[in-house]
Amino acid sequence: MIKELDVVLTPMEAGVAEKLKSFVARKLKLKSEDINGVRFIKKSIDARRMDVKIQGRVRVFIGEEEKVIYDITPFKEACKDSVIVVGSGPAGLFASLTLLEHGYRPIVLERGKDVHKRRVDTATLSRDGVLDTESNYAFGEGGAGAFSDGKLYTRSVKRGDVNKVLSLFCQHGASQDILSDAHPHIGTDKLPRVIENIRNTIIKYGGEVHFGTKVTSLIRKGDSVVGVRCQDGSEFRGPVILATGHSARDVYRFLHEEGYSLEAKDVAIGVRLEHPQILIDEMQYHSANGRGLYLPAASYRFVTQVRERGVYSFCMCPGGFVVPASTEENALVVNGMSPSNRGGRWANSGMVVQLKREDIPYQDTLGMMRYLEEIERNCFMNGYKAPCQRMGDFIQNKESTSLPKVSYAPGVVSRKIDEVLPEIITSRLRDGFNDFGRMTRGRFITNDAVLMAPETRTSSPVRILRGEDFTQLEGLYPVGEGAGYAGGIVSAALDGIAAANILIGKKEN
Numbered sequence: 001m002i003k004e005l006d007v008v009l010t011p012m013e014a015g016v017a018e019k020l021k022s023f024v025a026r027k028l029k030l031k032s033e034d035i036n037g038v039r040f041i042k043k044s045i046d047a048r049r050m051d052v053k054i055q056g057r058v059r060v061f062i063g064e065e066e067k068v069i070y071d072i073t074p075f076k077e078a079c080k081d082s083v084i085v086v087g088s089g090p091a092g093l094f095a096s097l098t099l100l101e102h103g104y105r106p107i108v109l110e111r112g113k114d115v116h117k118r119r120v121d122t123a124t125l126s127r128d129g130v131l132d133t134e135s136n137y138a139f140g141e142g143g144a145g146a147f148s149d150g151k152l153y154t155r156s157v158k159r160g161d162v163n164k165v166l167s168l169f170c171q172h173g174a175s176q177d178i179l180s181d182a183h184p185h186i187g188t189d190k191l192p193r194v195i196e197n198i199r200n201t202i203i204k205y206g207g208e209v210h211f212g213t214k215v216t217s218l219i220r221k222g223d224s225v226v227g228v229r230c231q232d233g234s235e236f237r238g239p240v241i242l243a244t245g246h247s248a249r250d251v252y253r254f255l256h257e258e259g260y261s262l263e264a265k266d267v268a269i270g271v272r273l274e275h276p277q278i279l280i281d282e283m284q285y286h287s288a289n290g291r292g293l294y295l296p297a298a299s300y301r302f303v304t305q306v307r308e309r310g311v312y313s314f315c316m317c318p319g320g321f322v323v324p325a326s327t328e329e330n331a332l333v334v335n336g337m338s339p340s341n342r343g344g345r346w347a348n349s350g351m352v353v354q355l356k357r358e359d360i361p362y363q364d365t366l367g368m369m370r371y372l373e374e375i376e377r378n379c380f381m382n383g384y385k386a387p388c389q390r391m392g393d394f395i396q397n398k399e400s401t402s403l404p405k406v407s408y409a410p411g412v413v414s415r416k417i418d419e420v421l422p423e424i425i426t427s428r429l430r431d432g433f434n435d436f437g438r439m440t441r442g443r444f445i446t447n448d449a450v451l452m453a454p455e456t457r458t459s460s461p462v463r464i465l466r467g468e469d470f471t472q473l474e475g476l477y478p479v480g481e482g483a484g485y486a487g488g489i490v491s492a493a494l495d496g497i498a499a500a501n502i503l504i505g506k507k508e509n
């Protein structure tokens with residue numbers, strides 16, 4: 001028998017399997033031995049009061065085997081037409097899985113390397129400061145989502161079936177906890193295996209995955225796109241799902257040169273802010289002892305308005321580290337990620353300010369992209385060492401005479417952030433921090449926290465236009481974050497799924 005039950009628990013009752021079982025047994029007036037398993041189907045932390053509670057709903061397996069709590073998607077042998085999927089980030093991979101559900105053959109073309117070789121290249125960048133421009137934190141199997149925090153929280157529930165995306169992740173090896181946690185995440189240590197399993201599914205059912213295959217132009221026949229041409233001269237024919245992400249600036253350039261419809265987009269840019277995790281735990285769990293043994297590393301989310309521009313925290317990584325996310329030579333970009341246990345000493349998040357097209361000097365289609373490139377080059381002054389300033393010093397506009405130890409492996413150099421980012425950003429960031437300080441009775445602001453610059457890849461600076469049916473021209477489906485229609489792993493996956501479903505619908509009607 002299976003029963004469901006709403007629960008409010010102490011962190012220890014939620015965190016220790018035997019304690020949870022005893023709690024549930026008491027509630028259901030059963031013996032612990034009668035219960036074979038207890039699984040959360042909803043779980044969140046209520047940290048509004050000193051006495052932090054875990055609340056949610058559990059499924060209890062009484063006298064029967066514990067089962068998976070998600071639906072398994074069946075795939076079919078690919079015996080129908082081929083579809084070219086450019087890019088193996090979440091948008092491309094989930095589009096490919098959707099094609100296979102209906103028996104279509106995804107031909108995945110990926111400029112970078114497989115996820116395991118990629119890990120070696122990102123380590124080389126962090127350790128030796130040597131960038132592989134085709135295999136890094138943005139390019140390669142799994143896309144920008146592979147070495148990320150793997151946060152799977154999205155507000156874009158109207159875009160499609162979020163549960164389906166989470167279930168497909170579970171089917172490929174992610175923990176079932178992602179189905180119940182209010183803010184699910186997989187973790188950078190677990191993601192590569194999940195991505196490899198997705199690749200194995202694609203190949204098992206007759207799809208193809210080609211690494212080191214960079215698409216450099218689209219093949220046109222009249223008003224239709226009928227395939228792609230790659231850097232090595234090879235060509236692949238079929239309708240094209242273009243899922244190349246927001247860092248593929250060469251793709252925007254060739255699309256622009258070839259006359260496809262693009263438009264400049266607003267973005268948000270700023271810094272990575274890093275605190276010692278213990279300070280965030282103390283602030284969020286109202287305890288001088290931090291989070292104790294059973295609570296997860298605490299996170300935060302801030303948003304305010306400063307002179308008609310949003311200032312907000314972005315992609316918070318509790319227990320994580322800051323990484324060099326550059327894709328181009330002589331240009332610096334920082335980002336953040338965390339492992340599944342979020343056990344690191346630091347907490348980081350992007351702290352960004354909305355940047356509108358009218359805020360910058362370039363008004364042409366690729367102008368916002370060039371503006372970001374300039375900032376990234378401006379920050380590259382000591383190789384991949386990041387310009388860095390203490391938070392209190394930044395607020396007081398003082399140079400930092402010393403810097404604390406940070407998680408960012410290539411290292412940092414003391415620099416006023418005002419010298420490397422535009423005033424329109426830094427002045428609002430300063431006022432935004434003061435707002436966040438007021439919201440937390442000053443606890444968020446500390447000179448033990450540092451700012452590292454620049455955080456420039458929060459979203460795409462260009463939109464690849466498409467109609468209601470996801471196409472720009474017949475046979476061209478621009479999708480995911482790079483096309484400007486998604487932001488984050490789940491929304492990119494949902495966009496890929498939606499595009500593939502439309503493509504299949506057209507073929508079958």
Ligand SMILES: Cc1cc2nc3c(=O)[nH]c(=O)nc-3n(C[C@H](O)[C@H](O)[C@H](O)COP(=O)(O)OP(=O)(O)OC[C@H]3O[C@@H](n4cnc5c(N)ncnc54)[C@H](O)[C@@H]3O)c2cc1C
Nearest residue numbers: 087089091111140143144145148151215245480481488489
């Ligand atoms: C360090 C880091 C941490 C992040 N953390 C999170 C997080 O915790 N949660 C979250 O929701 N989001 C996170 N993000 C953002 C998230 O990864 C992206 O929103 C998401 O990956 C976008 O998916 P996509 O498929 O649209 O594009 P991408 O993931 O960018 O994938 C695009 C793919 O296309 C390939 N490609 C590009 N050009 C070509 C070409 N010409 N030919 C062939 N292949 C090409 C690229 O190599 C890449 O694999 C993070 C990003 C980074 C960099």
